[in-house]
Every structure is written in structure tokens, then in C-alpha cells.
Amino acid sequence: xxxxxxxxxxxxxxxxxxxxxxxxxxxxxxxxxxxxxxxxxxxxxxxxxxxxxxxxxxxxxxxxxxxxxxxxxxxxxxxxxxxxxxxxxxxxxxxxxxxxxxxxxxxxxxxxxxxxxxxxxxxxxxxxxxxxxxxxxxxxxxxxxxxxxxxxxxxxxxxxxxxxxxxxxxxxxxxxxxxxxxxxxxxxxxxxxxxxxxxxxxxxxxxxxxxxxxxxxxxxxxxxxxxxxxxxxxxxxxxxxxxxxxxxxxxxxxxxxxxxxxxxxxxxxxxxxxxxxxxxxxxxxxxxxxxxxxxxxxxxxxxxxxxxxxxxxxxxxxxxxxxxxxxxxxxxxxxxxxxxxxxxxxxxxxxxxxxxxxxxxxxxxxxxxxxxxxxxxxxxxxxxxxxxxxxxxxxxxxxxxxxxxxxxxxxxxxxxxxxx
Numbered sequence: 001x002x003x004x005x006x007x008x009x010x011x012x013x014x015x016x017x018x019x020x021x022x023x024x025x026x027x028x029x030x031x032x033x034x035x036x037x038x039x040x041x042x043x044x045x046x047x048x049x050x051x052x053x054x055x056x057x058x059x060x061x062x063x064x065x066x067x068x069x070x071x072x073x074x075x076x077x078x079x080x081x082x083x084x085x086x087x088x089x090x091x092x093x094x095x096x097x098x099x100x101x102x103x104x105x106x107x108x109x110x111x112x113x114x115x116x117x118x119x120x121x122x123x124x125x126x127x128x129x130x131x132x133x134x135x136x137x138x139x140x141x142x143x144x145x146x147x148x149x150x151x152x153x154x155x156x157x158x159x160x161x162x163x164x165x166x167x168x169x170x171x172x173x174x175x176x177x178x179x180x181x182x183x184x185x186x187x188x189x190x191x192x193x194x195x196x197x198x199x200x201x202x203x204x205x206x207x208x209x210x211x212x213x214x215x216x217x218x219x220x221x222x223x224x225x226x227x228x229x230x231x232x233x234x235x236x237x238x239x240x241x242x243x244x245x246x247x248x249x250x251x252x253x254x255x256x257x258x259x260x261x262x263x264x265x266x267x268x269x270x271x272x273x274x275x276x277x278x279x280x281x282x283x284x285x286x287x288x289x290x291x292x293x294x295x296x297x298x299x300x301x302x303x304x305x306x307x308x309x310x311x312x313x314x315x316x317x318x319x320x321x322x323x324x325x326x327x328x329x330x331x332x333x334x335x336x337x338x339x340x341x342x343x344x345x346x347x348x349x350x351x352x353x354x355x356x357x358x359x360x361x362x363x364x365x366x367x368x369x370x371x372x373x374x375x376x377x378x379x380x381x382x383x384x385x386x387x388x389x390x391x392x393x394x395x396x397x398x399x400x401x402x403x404x405x406x407x408x409x410x411x412x413x414x415x416x417x418x419x420x
Contacts, residue, residue, distance in 0.1 A: 009037040009414050012152055012165035014144045016043030017182075018052055018396055019382025019403040020171030021127060026407030028134040035415055039136045040163070042154060043181065044143040049124045050180040051173065055356075055396075060120040062098055063091040063393035065111045074394045076234060076262065078387035081364045085401040088408075094397050101126040112392055144172070146189045167377050167410045169370075171403065174358030174383040175200045184358075186384065194374045196363040202355035203388040204395075205261050206253030207268075207346040215322045220249040222315040228282040230341070231260045231274075232267070242282050247315055251346065258356065259390050265349045265359075277341040280316045290336040302330060312339065319344075357395055359388040370406040371413065379413075381406035 011027060013020045024041050031037060041048070055061075064071060071091060075082045095105055095113060103123050104116040115123055132138065142154040142161070151162040175184030184200050191197055228242040245254030260276060267274035281289055289310065297305035306312040312320070320329060323342050328334035352358060361384045366372060370379045381402040389395050 009166035010164065011037055011039050011167045011169070011410060011414075012163055013039065013041045013169045013171060014152070015169075015171035015173060015181075015382070015384075016041050016045070016048030016138065016140075017171060017173055017382060017399070018049070019173075019399040019406070020169065021048060021131065022400045022403030023169045023171060023381055023407040023410070024131055024136045025127075025134070026404045027411060028131065028136055030407070030411045031135075035411070037166070037414060040139060040165075041131075041136060042139045042142040042144065042152075042163070044141065045181045046140050048128060048138060048140070049120075051177055051182060052124060052396075053120050054177070054180060055120065060115050060118060060123065061112050061391070061393045061396070062105060062115065063094040063113045063397045065091065065107045065113055071394070074392075075387060075389050075398065078364065082387060082398055082401070085405045086398065089401040089404040091393070091397055094393075094400055097400075098123060101130065110392075144170075144186070144189075146192075167379065167414055169379045169381055169406050169410060170384065171381045171406070172384045174361060175352050176202065176355040176358045178353050182358075182383070184352075190362065190372075195372055196366045198360040198363055198386045200352060200358045200360040201265060202349045202352045203261055203265070203359040204258040204356035204391050205265070205352075205354065206248060206257060206350040207251045207261075207264065208348045208350065209251035209345065210347055211247075211250070212322060215318055216249050219247045219315045219318050222247050223254070224278075224280075224315055224319075226282065227256070227316075228279040229256055229260060230277040230279070231264060233263045234266065240279075251350070252344075253350070255391065261349070261355075261390075262359065262388060264346055268346065268348060272347075274346045275343050276346065278319070278344055280312065280319070280339050280342060281310060284310075286336060286340045289339050290332065293336045293339075294332045302335075310339070356391060357383060357388065359386070361386040370402065370409045377413065379406045379410055 013024050020041055024039050027039050068090060072079050072083055072086060098105055101123060105113050106116055107113055142156050145153045145155055147153060148162055151164050154161045172186045173182030175182060187197050223244055223246050225244045228240055230238060230240045233239045241259055243256035245252050245256045264274045292309040295309060303317055319342060320338060323344060324338045328338060362380050363386050370381060372378045372380060382399045389398055
């Protein structure tokens with residue numbers, strides 16, 4: 001801790017992603033003449049917000065514009081713990097904050113919210129500029145390696161550096177996309193201090209299926225559009241959602257697969273595999289499909305018949321051969337049922353480093369607000385806490401909201417200590 005008498009308190013924020021930067025902004029806005037403090041953000045990478053930039057490469061999804069009560073449910077088992085943070089800084093606040101940085105937004109047909117230019121870089125540049133103008137000190141290439149006699153230890157290009165701070169916010173991310181800084185190396189450092197950390201697992205990830213060599217070589221990289229999937233969620237309820245995904249060399253990935261990743265991952269962990277049902281013709285009823293399948297086909301093959309009557313071809317036709325037995329494929333009733341509810345067995349999630357995000361992390365039960373009970377003065381924010389959410393703006397919104405919460409908690413904690 002900073003032991004200099006009558007000096008301004010020092011706040012060290014470790015991690016320059018959305019949660020850490022938002023904590024810094026929150027604190028900078030709360031400084032007063034009587035409660036002044038120095039804010040330092042330390043990041044292992046050469047520049048801040050690396051994962052933020054990459055996530056926005058294909059279109060920066062900021063938040064979601066669905067009704068708030070529905071929005072909150074997207075956080076599943078941890079919705080109750082995140083609710084106070086989201087109430088204080090939710091989707092509307094995120095949009096207002098973006099507008100305050102001079103970036104306009106729009107709501108897409110899916111109700112996802114994007115910057116008008118669909119890019120993350122202008123937003124991040126404006127954000128970092130405002131932080132610097134607000135007196136926040138940004139330190140790059142500082143990789144946190146733990147503590148030494150109460151001081152934070154960092155590996156830097158100049159060697160090891162020790163930093164004394166009056167309050168610390170850890171916003172170190174999960175363990176997906178390690179090359180961008182979120183590598184999970186903080187887990188043993190906190191466990192050594194008695195912090196309960198749930199194992200990090202892939203979230204919003206693809207899955208291995210175990211395709212035949214013929215199917216994989218022919219269809220890897222092919223998209224399946226206008227399909228629906230049905231699966232069982234963590235509450236045991238059947239969920240059906242329409243969307244799209246991509247066949248990979250080993251299995252499947254894409255937005256529709258990511259939506260089911262949490263319950264499917266947990267089912268695989270418990271039972272060794274998980275079965276989802278694919279509706280290859282979601283706009284047609286089972287009876288309509290059966291009627292078309294059973295129409296006379298003359299000398300045409302079943303594949304030609306399906307293409308002519310139902311426009312089933314390419315990767316969809318390949319999936320039927322891959323997932324149905326020969327007998328089922330040539331039985332009209334079983335074939336029609338397969339077209340509407342094709343059983344696809346998912347055998348393993350893809351590795352954590354390939355996932356968009358991670359589940360697991362610091363248990364909420366180890367926290368008092370955002371402060372670690374076992375380490376007074378050390379706060380946590382963002383993806384390193386044990387919650388997860390689907391893609392669609394939910395991840396970023398919760399990271400920002402938790403950064404706001406951590407910043408406010410630190411200011412309150414320091415104010416109380418100064419008063420004492």
C-alpha cells in the first residue's frame with residue numbers, strides 16, 4: 001500500500017480492456033478537490049483494448065435494444081448478481097456513453113446496437129483520448145505477476161517493477177484469445193491468496209462433432225442459413241431459436257451455436273455428449289415436408305427429389321446423409337422427421353483459447369460488492385468474475401457495468417478510509 005503521509009491515494013487498475021478502462025473513467029469523474037487520487041491503468045499489451053478492437057472488426061456490437069427485463073435474463077444463473085450493476089449502467093446508459101464520445105449508434109433488425117460506422121477503432125480512440133485528458137495514466141507492456149510484500153509486481157521491458165497502491169482493481173479478462181492479453185495466468189495468483197475461482201471454460205464457442213472424412217472434406221466452411229435449432233437449457237426447458245452457423249473441419253460454429261454453448265457445454269461435461277435438433281426447413285410444417293417427400297419421384301434419386309420438391313441441396317443434403325441411417329433416409333416418414341428435427345451429436349467444446357469468451361472466474365461468493373473479502377482494497381471487474389452471456393452486446397454491457405461498479409466501490413472505500 002502507498003505509505004507516504006498526506007499523499008494522494010493511488011489507484012492501480014490492472015487490465016486495459018473495457019472493464020478496466022470504464023473503472024478508470026468512473027473514478028476520474030468522481031475526483032474532487034477534497035477526494036483526489038491518482039489513477040493508473042496497467043496493461044500487458046502494447047496498446048489498450050486489443051480484444052475490444054478485434055471483437056469489433058466484423059461490426060462493433062455495443063449492446064442490445066430488447067426490453068430490459070428480457071435483457072437481464074440473458075445472464076442466466078448470475079442474472080441476480082449482475083442486476084444491480086446493470087440497473088446502474090445498462091443498455092441505455094451504454095448508448096448514451098457512446099454518444100458522449102461523439103459516436104452515433106443505430107439499432108439493427110436483430111435489435112443489436114452498433115456504431116453507425118460499424119467500427120470499434122474510432123470509439124476506442126475517442127475513449128482513450130478522454131481518459132488521458134482526464135488525468136488517467138496508461139502504462140503499456142506491464143504484465144502483472146502477483147504481489148511482493150504488498151506491492152504489485154509487473155514484468156516490463158525495463159525489468160521488474162513494483163507498484164504501491166491504496167486500492168487495486170483487477171480487470172484481467174478470462175482466458176480466450178490469449179494472444180490479446182486474456183490468458184488466465186491470474187487464476188493461480190488469486191487461488192494462492194485463498195480466493196475461490198471457478199475453473200475457466202469456453203463460452204460462445206464452437207463444438208466438435210466428429211464428421212466423416214468425406215463430409216468434412218466436402219463441406220467444411222459451408223454456412224447453414226435459415227435453419228433452427230432446439231436444445232435443453234440450464235433450467236431443463238426446451239429452447240428453439242432460428243439463425244445460422246458454419247460447418248467446420250471438426251464440427252460447427254457460429255451465432256446459432258454460440259447461443260446454445262453454455263447448456264451444451266455443461267451437458268457434455270455431465271454426460272459426455274449433447275444432442276441438439278436441427279430444423280433444416282423452419283418455414284415449413286412437418287406435414288408439408290412429409291407431403292412433399294412422399295410425392296411420386298419416378299426414376300429420380302431421393303437427392304434429386306429433395307432438391308426439386310424442397311430445395312434441399314448442398315450442405316443440408318450432406319447433413320442428412322451424415323446424421324441419418326441409410327434406412328431412415330429412404331423411409332419417407334423418418335426422412336421428413338429428420339428434415340424437421342435432425343439429431344446432431346456434439347461431443348466436445350472447442351479449446352478455450354478459440355472461444356469468444358470464457359465462463360468461470362472469481363466467485364461472487366468471494367466478493368463484498370466488487371471487493372475481494374480475503375483481500376481488502378482489491379476489487380475485480382469484467383470477464384474474470386464468474387458470469388457468462390451470449391453474444392449480442394450482452395458481454396460488453398456487463399463488462400462496462402462491472403467497471404462502473406468497481407470504480408464506485410473503490411471511491412466509496414477510499415472515501416471511508418480517508419474519513420476515518
